[in-house]
Amino acid sequence: MSVASSSAPLAREDQPSAAAAAAAATGPPRRPRVGAIYRWELLKLRAQKRTYLGLGAAFAIPAIFVGSLLTEDGGVDGIPFGRYVRESGLAIPLVALIFGAYWFFPLVTALVAGDIVANEDGNGTLKTILTRSAERWQVFAAKLLAALTYAALALIVFVGVGLVAGGAFWGLHPLTSLSGTTVGVGRGLVLLAGASAAYFLPTIAVCAIALLLSTTTHNSAASVVGTLLISLLMQLLGSINALAFLHPYLLSTQFDAWQGLLREPIDWAPIARSAWVSAAYALPCLAWSFTTFLRRDVTAG
Numbered sequence: 001m002s003v004a005s006s007s008a009p010l011a012r013e014d015q016p017s018a019a020a021a022a023a024a025a026t027g028p029p030r031r032p033r034v035g036a037i038y039r040w041e042l043l044k045l046r047a048q049k050r051t052y053l054g055l056g057a058a059f060a061i062p063a064i065f066v067g068s069l070l071t072e073d074g075g076v077d078g079i080p081f082g083r084y085v086r087e088s089g090l091a092i093p094l095v096a097l098i099f100g101a102y103w104f105f106p107l108v109t110a111l112v113a114g115d116i117v118a119n120e121d122g123n124g125t126l127k128t129i130l131t132r133s134a135e136r137w138q139v140f141a142a143k144l145l146a147a148l149t150y151a152a153l154a155l156i157v158f159v160g161v162g163l164v165a166g167g168a169f170w171g172l173h174p175l176t177s178l179s180g181t182t183v184g185v186g187r188g189l190v191l192l193a194g195a196s197a198a199y200f201l202p203t204i205a206v207c208a209i210a211l212l213l214s215t216t217t218h219n220s221a222a223s224v225v226g227t228l229l230i231s232l233l234m235q236l237l238g239s240i241n242a243l244a245f246l247h248p249y250l251l252s253t254q255f256d257a258w259q260g261l262l263r264e265p266i267d268w269a270p271i272a273r274s275a276w277v278s279a280a281y282a283l284p285c286l287a288w289s290f291t292t293f294l295r296r297d298v299t300a301g
Contacts, residue, residue: 033138034138034141034142034145037134037138037139037141037142038141038142038145038146040142041116041142041143041145041146042146042149044146045112045146045150048112048115048119050111050112050115051111051112051150053111054107054108054111054112054150054154055153055154055157057104057108058108058154058155058157058158058161059157059158059161061096061099061100061104061158062092062093062096062158062159062161062162062165063161063165065092065095065096065099065162066092066162066165066166066169069085069086069169070169076095079095079098079099080094080095080098080178080259080262081094081095081175081178081262082095084175084176085166085170086170087170087173087175087176088166088170088171088172088173088174088175088188089163089165089166089167089168089169089170089171089172089173090163090166090167090172090173090175090183090185090188090189090192091166091175092162092163092165092166092170093158093159093160093162093163093166093192094192094195094262096158096159096162097158097159097195097196097199097255097258098256100158101199101252101255101256102235103228103231103232103235105154105155105158105199105203105206105255106206106227106228106231107224107227107228107231108151108154109147109150109151109154109203109206109207109210109227110206110210110223110224110227110228111224112146112147112150112151113147113150113151113206113207113208113210113211113214113223113227114210114211114213114214114220114223114224114226114227115214115220115223115224116143116146116147116211116214117143117211117214117215117218117289117293118214118215118217118218118219118220118222118223119220136293136294136296137290137294139293140289140290140293140294143211144207144211144286147207147210147211148204148207151200151203151204151206151207152200155196155199155200155203156196159192159196163192172185172188172189173185174188175188177262177263177264178259178262178263179263179264181264183262191261191262194258194261195258195259195261195262196258198257198258198260198261198271198274199255199258201254201257201274201275201278202251202252202254202255202257202274202277202278202281204278204282205251205254205278205279205281205282205285206227206231206251207282208281208282208283208285208286208289209227209230209281209282209285210223210224210227211285211286211289212285212286212288212289213226213227214289215289215292215293216288216289216292231251231252234250234251234252235252237250237252238250238252238253248273248277249277249280251277251278251281253277254273254274254277254278256270257270257271257273257274258271
């Protein structure tokens with residue numbers, strides 16, 4: 001009996017534990033996918049005040065514009081579709097897009113894209129994120145997608161509020177195109193959606209610039225202000241007649257490319273140019289910020 005009792009513990013020690021056996025069966029822990037990290041980034045954006053500040057402004061600006069039209073007579077002189085703002089609600093979001101290109105939409109985009117990496121630096125959480133099981137490229141991709149999602153949502157709110165408010169007060173009626181032809185309501189809504197998509201092309205480039213500054217400066221304020229200054233500088237260059245040869249290649253010019261859709265026949269040339277010019281700005285910025293993010297020294301904090 002003494003031999004049996006002494007050999008029993010040895011047998012139990014030689015056998016792997018249940019936890020070890022389960023770990024061996026399942027293998028190493030699987031890394032989270034980009035989709036899971038992307039959803040987490042969206043949850044973090046929901047918890048930040050600046051997210052609602054930008055979306056609130058995207059809601060308020062067209063509403064204020066409509067309110068100002070209700071208190072005054074006449075249209076908006078010197079602006080495409082400005083004379084039609086009281087004839088069709090379809091004109092309201094189109095005029096709003098023109099005004100938003102000057103400073104508003106670059107600022108709204110930069111509020112999140114310029115903060116999405118730098119905020120992690122300021123809070124001291126970037127080191128923790130980069131040392132988790134997720135690959136760095138996955139984290140970068142998720143942050144980029146989250147910033148673009150926010151910009152797209154802000155654009156939808158901006159255009160949607162203008163359309164709803166304009167339709168509520170002046171109705172949705174046929175719209176006069178830039179070529180002087182009449183555009184029906186159904187086709188006008190389709191063209192408005194296309195114009196918003198074309199407007200989003202340079203917005204992607206602005207997002208890429210803000211993300212680059214956010215990644216390299218490690219400072220949210222510097223990233224947001226820097227992006228806005230770059231946008232305003234391009235607006236300034238676009239107003240100098242002596243630099244007319246540069247105008248087609250300025251990012252600020254691409255925010256007007258959507259107007260080609262509101263001609264008869266549709267002028268696709270400015271939209272095609274906007275696509276490759278915006279890519280010429282966005283791709284180098286994304287490559288630079290991506291390389292910087294991959295090489296980030298987490299041991300330095």
